[in-house]
Amino acid sequence: MDEEAITIRLTRDQAFVLSDWLYQVMFQSDDLEGIVHDRAVWSPIYAISGTLDKTLSEIVMPDYGPRLEAAKERLRADLYGRAEEPTASGQDTTGAPDRGGTAGNHCESDHRQ
Template sequence: MFRSDALEGIVHDQAVWSPIHVISGTLDKSLTEIFMPDYGPRLEAAKQCLRTDLSDETTGSTGESR
């Protein structure tokens, strides 16, 4: 979860800190995958999947078999 002193350097308007704390706390509770031992490899696999999708979009490939 974000701490106020960490937010200070990123978000200069203190009025938005409270919603950021609420969102951060919600994510901490709902994204349990980030605490799993295999999170690093799963994250890398997801990134690679996104890179492939983005690459397919820029080259015009649909990713479907023909």
């Protein structure tokens, strides 16, 4: 079995938005099983999520919501050439949950509750 590590490069905005989405799916909605049916995929998801949590200082900042919205707007502008309306999911992230606590691997989810 080849265990060579793979490096993925993301901008800070990409990492921040992905981290928030993973957190929402894994811990807020408790819907990871509904989205990812093959549990073998959970291993890399947890690895990516944990790495993002250890790397991003934004997830423990008091202005988490406004920072997240600004990052999303920049990413939308990069993708579409202009700012767009918030996503159709209807989720209001301006009051995004405080993801404070010790940043770490999502396997240690008790600090998120």
